[in-house]
Amino acid sequence: MxxxxxxxxxxxxxxxxxxxxxxxxxxxxxxxxxxxxxxxxxxxxxxxxxxxxxxxxxxxxxxxxxxxxxxxxxxxxxxxxLDPHSTFLDAEAYRTLQESTQGEFGGVGIEVGKRDGQLTVVTPIDDTPASRAGLQAQDIILRIDDTPTEGLSLQEAVDLMRGDPGTEIRLTIMREGESAPLSVTIEREIIRTQSVKHELLAPGFGYLRISQFQTRTGDQVIEALETLRQAGASKGLVLDLRNNPGGVLQAAVDVADAFLDEGLIVYTEGRLPDSAMSFSAGRETAAPEVPLVVLINGGSASAAGIVAGALQDQRRGVVMGTESFGKGSVQQIMPLGEDEALKLTTALYFTPSGRSIQAQGIAPDVEVVRGRLEVAERSALRVREADLEGHLEGNGDGRRADELSSRLRDDYQLGEALNLLKALNVLSQRDAPVTESPAATE
Incomplete structure (x- = not known):
């Protein structure tokens, strides 16, 4: 019947x-x-x-x-x-989203997405169990503990990777270049992310790292730039957006505005009238003239693409690294009552020149693949002036190749970015007008 x-x-x-x-x-x-x-x-x-x-x-x-x-x-x-980024947010997922934009959430610290139907690592977040375990962008997650990821929705996979701090999770991954799957065991913990970090790479050259775009990222960038300015980072700056999964759109606009004093930053287009938005730089800027290199890679997505694209189109900096992830869509959070919401793709964003990044990505001006800068070990048989007892000290900064930070030795892309900034600094000094001293009279 x-x-x-x-x-x-x-x-x-x-x-x-x-x-x-x-x-x-x-x-x-x-x-x-x-x-x-x-x-x-x-x-x-x-x-x-x-x-x-x-x-x-x-x-x-x-x-x-x-x-x-x-x-x-x-x-x-x-x-x-509809698309990989539109989803229904139940109470737990909605709470997690709100926590992540504020900079605190539970889990292993990994951004994942679906690519060709496979659960793929978009990026491990800095200083989290995932990054410490060595997970990399583009790793394919085959199993979560004993559960195959094939057929799982993105939300189901995320739910499986969540858990109480101190508990362990085992991920089976396939990595490009490896002949067999790898098994990685990670201990869960409460993830508290500091989205902005900074330091001096060398005298006069600063480093600014943004791991994701959160509500206060724009303010934190302004504070970091001021600290670097006071430390003398006037010769050049590296803005590191590698493995940055994106985040809050307004934060990306604020970061780009910190380096631009005019011009369009980004605009969006969608079906609804209120989805068409445009953002431009204000006159005040925190770093208007410092030479800039922007580092991106396959883990740079969404808001990271907005910043890199704006600075590239406005010729404010040199973009270096590898092609970005290529997510150029805008998601709007639409609450359903107090505890649930829709995350719905409502628009695409475009760089100032009208480029759509969606499924295309930002292509770097200078392509530098991931690698390792090998610093030659000093030979015991090799004697230098500095090894002689009683040698005269020079007037340099005292930094030698074997005293470079481990960050530069292990990060070929960052080392090349610093080299480019040093070269630009040399060229700018050569182009500067020479003021001749008046001839001395006998």
Missing amino acids: PLTPADPFAPLRRLSAALLPVALLALPLPAPAQTETGAGDLPVEEIQAFGEVFERIKRAYVEEVDDATLLRNAMRGMLSE
Whole structure:
């Protein structure tokens, strides 16, 4: 006997009154006799099919499922088929999103996404269990503990990787260049991220690292630039956006504005009138003239692409590294009551020259692949002036190759960025006008 109900709309009418307006009645229901739908109407046949599926599950599924669970699953399905970044946020996921934009969340410290149907590492976040365990951008996660990731939704995979601090998780990954999968065991902890770090790489040359764009990242960049200025970093600056998964759009605008004193930063276009936005730099800037190199790689996504693209188009700095991830879409958070929300892609963003980064990425001006700067060991048989007892001290800064920080020795891209800044500094000094002293008279 067929299970089709006499009234296919009956199960929909029985759903919770609190959920119906959100899920089904945002648009007007068509009259039953209507056969063609207008742009704002719900299609009759599809709604009938939905009602039949809903009723069959309610009556025939091996275990009883409540209406709210079925409806939430339906919403997840609708959003998951749109694009990789649109999703339904239940109470836990919504809370996690809010915490991450504030800089604190639980887990292993990893940004993941789906690429060609595979769970892929977008980037490990700095100073987290994931980064300390050696996970890399583009690693493919095959298993989470004993659970294969094939067929898991992104949210299901994230839920499996969450857990109480101190508990362990085992990830089986496939990495390009490796002949067999790797097994990595990571201990979960509360992740508290400092999105901005800074230091001097060499006298006169500063380093500014942004690991992700959070609510206060713009203010933190201003503070870091002032600290570097006081430390004498006037010859050049490296802005490191590698493995930066993005974050808050306004934070990206604020960071780009710190280096620009005029011009367009980014604009967005979407179907709704309020999705078309444009952001430009203000006159005041924290670092208007310091030579700049921007480092990006395959883990630089979303807001990181906004900053790199703006500085590249405005010719404010040299972009170095490898092509960015290529996420150029804007997600809007739409609350559903107090505890749940939709994260919905509503627009694409464009660089000042009109480039769409979506699925394209930012191409560096100077391509430098990941590697290691090898510093030659000093031979015991090799004698230098500095090794002689009683040698005269020079007037340099005393830094030798074997005294370079481990950061520069282990990071070929950063070393090349510093070399480029030093070369630009030399060229600028050569181009400066020479003031001759008046000839001395006898």
